[in-house]
Amino acid sequence: MEFDELVKKRRSIHYFTDKEVSDDDLLHVLEAARWAPSAGNNQPWRFVIIRKPESIEKIWETTTDIEVPISSKRTIKVTPQNFMKQAPVVIVVCTDTQAYKGKQNSIFADRFCIQDSAIATMNLLLAVANRGLGACWIGMYREDALSKVLNLPATIQPVAIVPIGHTQSKEQPRPRKPLNELVHYESYQSN
Numbered sequence: 001m002e003f004d005e006l007v008k009k010r011r012s013i014h015y016f017t018d019k020e021v022s023d024d025d026l027l028h029v030l031e032a033a034r035w036a037p038s039a040g041n042n043q044p045w046r047f048v049i050i051r052k053p054e055s056i057e058k059i060w061e062t063t064t065d066i067e068v069p070i071s072s073k074r075t076i077k078v079t080p081q082n083f084m085k086q087a088p089v090v091i092v093v094c095t096d097t098q099a100y101k102g103k104q105n106s107i108f109a110d111r112f113c114i115q116d117s118a119i120a121t122m123n124l125l126l127a128v129a130n131r132g133l134g135a136c137w138i139g140m141y142r143e144d145a146l147s148k149v150l151n152l153p154a155t156i157q158p159v160a161i162v163p164i165g166h167t168q169s170k171e172q173p174r175p176r177k178p179l180n181e182l183v184h185y186e187s188y189q190s191n
């Protein structure tokens with residue numbers, strides 16, 4: 001697929017069929033993630049692949065019981081990411097928080113670890129779409145619980161949960177703000 005077409009065709013997919021994702025497809029999308037740029041080429045991304053339904057169920061559980069304050073008096077409960085349980089495979093993208101230790105850019109480690117791993121996730125999502133598969137970035141999870149489920153060392157932080165599968169979903173493109181609301185020339189504000 002042409003790049004411009006791919007960028008617009010990719011979308012967050014919330015429905016998956018039963019069909020397995022092949023190891024070949026999986027390796028292909030991980031390869032795309034591995035080729036992402038990173039600060040100082042430190043490549044802090046790490047990937048945990050989960051295929052066992054009972055393990056996916058445990059990951060799903062980390063998206064439950066999340067309460068978000070919406071005012072000083074009210075909280076709302078976030079809807080758990082139920083569609084994740086349909087996916088035949090889930091990739092949890094993580095970052096090695098120690099990857100910048102001892103490097104000249106180490107003072108920016110917190111920033112770079114998340115940014116690098118987010119770019120790798122985006123490469124992965126584009127590769128998924130290019131392969132005719134569907135995926136969704138899930139950012140709403142209880143981090144401590146997820147780290148525990150995946151048995152992550154203390155230095156490894158989860159960045160995104162990405163369920164991947166075949167899909168017949170006809171999800172429409174979600175609206176985008178027009179460029180004139182987003183772009184500023186020379187300076188954000190005029191003096």
Ligand SMILES: Cc1cc2nc3c(=O)[nH]c(=O)nc-3n(C[C@H](O)[C@H](O)[C@H](O)COP(=O)(O)O)c2cc1C
Nearest residue numbers: 010011012013014081136137138139140141173174
């Ligand atoms: C950082 C991040 C976190 C997200 N978290 C969730 C999530 O927890 N659940 C979900 O269904 N979608 C999640 N999404 C997907 C967005 O809702 C989606 O990208 C957005 O609505 C635009 O739709 P599109 O991806 O189809 O273009 C997340 C996306 C990003 C980039």
